[in-house]
Amino acid sequence: MATKTITDQLGIEHTFQSTPKRIVSLVPSQTELLYDLGLEDSIVGITKFCIHPFHLKSTKTIVGGTKQVKIEKIKALQPDIIIANKEENTEEIVASLRAIAPVWVTDIVSIEDNIQMIEDFGQIFNKRTEAQKWIDKINFAYQDFQNFIADKKPRKVAYFIWANPYMVAGGETYINELLKLNKFQNIYDNHPNYPGRYPEIVIQKMRIQGDPDVVFLSSEPFPFKDEHAFELGRYTHHAITIFVDGEMFSWYGTRLAKAFEYFKKLHERLGEPHEHHHHH
Template sequence: MQPRAVDAAGVAHEQASAEARIVSLVPSITELLFALGLDRQIVGRTGFCVHPREKVRQVRKVGGTKAVNIDAVRALRPTHLIVNVDENERDTVDQLRAFVPHIVVTHPRTPRDNQSLYTLLGAIFSREEGARRLSDALENRLHEAAAHTFPAQNVLYLIWREPWMTVARDTYIAAMLRLVNWRTLPDVRGGAAGAARYPVLTTLDFDHTPWLADVDRILLSSEPYRFTQAHCDALKRDPRLATKRIELIDGELVSWYGVRAIEGIDYLMQRAARG
């Protein structure tokens, strides 16, 4: 059988048989696999793979995205393992490579990269038609976003506290936000002069973070740290941030790849349209 698709690691994958046994270590891609109708072949997932809620409950857990239970994966006898460059540890993947015949590496960097992701998985698992439908739906959303003129906003997108953590401009999250003309601060790119893709902020005051004066919105994500309205209200009481718009944002709709990106673009357009 000839190779059909090349993954993010440059590995060419042959078309899988109908008896493929898939373990996914990526929550958003687990959801995508179900959207492609691969329910019967999904045998393992992480505890963070929570969508579609009723279906994932029937699938064995194999730990977390970074704390994978190697023995639990081995016991499921997978033929295919789906991993992601950002979400899974290289050492863990190398251990799994010893007994999983096919490891599919994914690494979407922009919303449009989801089209390649759909095509990759559709080709490997014989779901080309479903992949095309998703690609068409995504293309429609991207076209709608590009056709609108959204007011420019500088945003601080927080993903963690104690310490505060945000996102660099070369992350998928930042690329999603750019669709509605929201630019992330600080203006850094991971890997540039040693910068991190997820920078740590020691504090949120103007003396130590002078670029904070240029921030219009502070967005508190629902994941990976589950920010709540209480966190939002606490920041609003900080007199140093009195001029900032501070609000919660659905992290799944902004950061998840796959099928959720289609809904995520709609979500961001609605948020931006409200001003």
């Protein structure tokens, strides 16, 4: 096949003499995408967090987590390409892996970035037809969801990803983009006192920080319990606190095709926003 040169989402050009056959994936949602593109046999290494599809954990080499990888293990797998992500993996990891094989780094904040990644993978791995099928599926679900959400009223929300210390999804994140799409106005989206993508916040001040209508507790990366829900509930006027599937809000790739259905059910669960009357 002809040599191809493709630019990744950091703007780095990669030239492939032939289609990469041995893939190490350092991002759970991208492992799922590779599998959905029909590349299961090309995947040689994954992280311990790559749990979809579940059977890969027993058939592929585990090369560590997303933040600590075993360099020697990866080297021994002789990959043709290593797939990383700007947010999930550190610059140090990426730099040290470049000595082993080309490292393709994705950087995904918007749905457009996500579609770009699927298209790129289709090109790199010679799976254009499969990639296009998934892109069409996502675009169809996306259009349908935009009709669904059109007449919904906006609500103020906070989306928690961690406790001890309490951390939320802020602006410039994929989670925040999906919240916006749902007309969930993230009170920590570029909050003047809490800049940054995943700020640590003072929950005692949640009312003055924006007083959310809904508090979301993500199923990952932190295992929230009822006691966290109760604790957070004490610091809002009237918020409903609910546990949500973090994969639907934070996994990119083909997961987005399923996420829109999930979001519809979430809106059904929440019902109509209530008008609150405070008695002082």
